[in-house]
Amino acid sequence: MKQPLLDMRGIVKSFSGVRALNGVSIQLEKGEVLSVCGENGSGKSTLMKVLSGVWPFASYEGEIFFEGSQVKASSIRDTEVLGIVIIHQELALVKELSVLENIFLGNELGSFARLDDEAMYRRTSELLARVKLDVLPDTLVRDLGVGQQQLVEIAKALNKNVKLLILDEPTSSLTSTEIEILLNIVSELKAQGIACIYISHKLDEVLSLSDWVAVIRDGEHIATKAAADLTQNDIIGMMVGRQLDELFPREVHDIGEVILRVSHATAMQAGASRPQVDDVSFKLHQGEILGIAGLIGSGRTELMQCLYGCYDGQYSVNIELEGKEKAIRSQRTALQAGIAMVPEDRKxxxxxxxxxxxxxxxxxxxxxxxxxxxxxxxxxxxxxxxxxxxxxxxxxxxxxxxxxxxxxxxxxxxxxxxxxxxxPKILILDEPTRGIDVGAKYEIYKLMFALVKEGVSIIMVSSELPEVIGISDRVLVMHEGKLKGDFGYRGLTQEIIMNCAIKEGA
Ligand SMILES: Nc1ncnc2c1ncn2[C@@H]1O[C@H](COP(=O)(O)OP(=O)(O)OP(=O)(O)O)[C@@H](O)[C@H]1O
Ligand SMILES: [Mg+2]
Structure with missing residues (x-):
């Protein structure tokens, strides 16, 4: 029989007596891509932590074979030596170090006494070109966007002798261009015989990328099937144990008078060439779900930070809540005024x-x-x-x-x-369903509708256009800090929003 690259058999992992994994087995050949799907808390990240040695041998039951030999790792270092490299759900670069320093951290070229700077610089440039990241090796990681940091993580992985790359929700905070680059890199690696385990709640990516899809539910392995034989609905069915016939449970609800009036919101970072929020004014009605769309960097989050009194820089805004002017200068005053926010960056x-x-x-x-x-x-x-x-x-x-x-x-x-x-009277949700499984998304939408029926008003920033269109009553579109469009949901399409989100000029 042909020997698989990876063979995980009957993995059981408990946390204080509670089973997170209950006998999960997966196999993978060289150059194959396997996606692992499952609801939030089903055990995907835990399985990958077992595989990569974050949870050491003997802290779980079951066996792992890699290239035919049993793996008994006591740390992540041990599996890296074997060629198993994991990029975690939460990024782990050192922000105060440069791209080069991060890539070579604990992995320097040359003797300890004299590191070969020139070789490391050259090597970093090559790696950055391979992941199509156009920055200099000495750029500090904290000056990069989340997507760019993700690419640095991959460059770092490629610098090791990687045979199996594990990506745990790599695209949840990437722009569509960055996602495309990432998916292309995975395909290129595949062509070079490198295997990949991919975890994502975005089922379209899963299907376009994988050879195999394994589904786990409550720590149990439900099935592993060829991606070619599956539809998104098949995967959802296996994940949640029932079919979801609609993704967006829109419910009829009354929309009242204007409750919030925002005028001339402007926000700017010290030393920046243009404001992040540029003279934005809008209204929110009672019981309304107002969607805010726009590309990453269009100023959506910063606009919300102005309303919530937590923008980190110079800003000014006029806020009128239920007809009264409010000075909101901190989270505390926002909460007192009845405004609550679920922030984008939960960490x-x-x-x-x-x-x-x-x-x-x-x-x-x-x-x-x-x-x-x-x-x-x-x-x-x-x-x-x-x-x-x-x-x-x-x-x-x-x-x-x-x-x-x-x-x-x-x-x-x-x-x-x-x-x-x-x-709150006003609830601001900034990317509320990022990293949330399809079943739980549905529950969150139901909850949003229940809230607006009680008279709460909601502002939702989201990069997922189907969600913006499927849930909002009205959608505002931002571009380079300015408000470029205001649409009712009826007849609204992704194309209309995209055209507005990328349009130049006034
Ligand atoms: N260190 C820990 N201590 C206690 N419980 C844990 C620990 N790590 C994970 N768990 C539990 O194990 C279960 C599986 O978690 P895991 O992170 O693997 O889920 P997941 O499938 O990756 O979910 P998500 O899609 O939300 O990332 C959860 O119930 C979680 O609370
Ligand atoms: Mg996880």
């Missing part, structure tokens, strides 16, 4: 990683539970926590678990819960 603004899931959810409203002598009424607090964990279907072994232990998508759901608990 930086959303959560306190080592704090419990429950406390992360109640953090903004702790005052509500103040009992005598400043103590906290924990019963009341846990009632709310349980309530919102159930409402958003946050998958966690317990509310007391540190939130950093939750899967990526479930952390995102907890942040949404945190915002809802402030009972």
């Amino acid at each position: 930086r603004h959303g959560i306190v990683p080592i704090m419990s899931v429950g406390r992360n959810i109640t953090l903004s409203v702790l005052d509500n539970y103040k009992a005598l002598f400043g103590a906290i009424d924990e019963d009341k607090e846990s009632q709310d926590i349980d309530d919102y964990i159930a409402r958003l279907k946050v998958k966690t072994a317990s509310a007391d678990l540190a939130i950093k232990n939750l899967s990526g998508g479930n952390q995102q759901k907890a942040i949404i819960a945190k915002c809802l608990l402030t009972h």
